[in-house]
Amino acid sequence: MSLTSAATLATLDRTGPRRITELAVIEGVTQPAMSVLVRVMEESGLVERRSDTSDKRVTLVCLTEAGASYVRERRQAGVQAYAGLIDRLPGDEIEALTAALPALLHLAALESQDREGPKP
Template identity: 75%
Template structure:
């Protein structure tokens, strides 16, 4: 079913439920760094080394703000800058092992929090979530494409 085939009321109800769930999930995460920092680390884990300008665009912040954020994460040992072999004028930001470990730990904590909640659902509710997994995964892909400007 495409967006055009979906009842707008259903889209609104699903959107509201997903937004509420995402907001609650965000509040459960450790508060040891900003959401933008954590999202930047997750982007680097998912996509590999990136230019600061690319990271700024993906995160919706200015280049100077991303430069400052990268500097702080670099001082914390979570990222490092490296030259681009294909263009020596370009500097890329990449995760260090400490940064990758942080992303994995944060991901595991988030998954565990949802596992605890899912354990409280009925069997039918778990089955409904399992049936919805392909759609949820597709939503995540669409979001990534939209944020990274790769959507057609």
């Protein structure tokens, strides 16, 4: 799976259903490229298109259960990989990482806000 596909699935998991145009802006690709990406992920069963309940003219891209499962498995694999690496660090470096966690969480929140772009 491409990085853009994985990032798009993660965005849908974090923010909920989105228009293709919004996803293109968030992921930094063209709208036609995102349309192709969504079609491929739809054919793979990871996303589906649904009508917006508040505006029937709008089509939203939604994560399927298979897509949500893929995102969860990927995140868990990342957590396990980092946990294994952290276990190999000396105690003083583990303490330094622990002390840095609030700042790292703040950075992640800021990055997430920037990536989410405008709300639907």
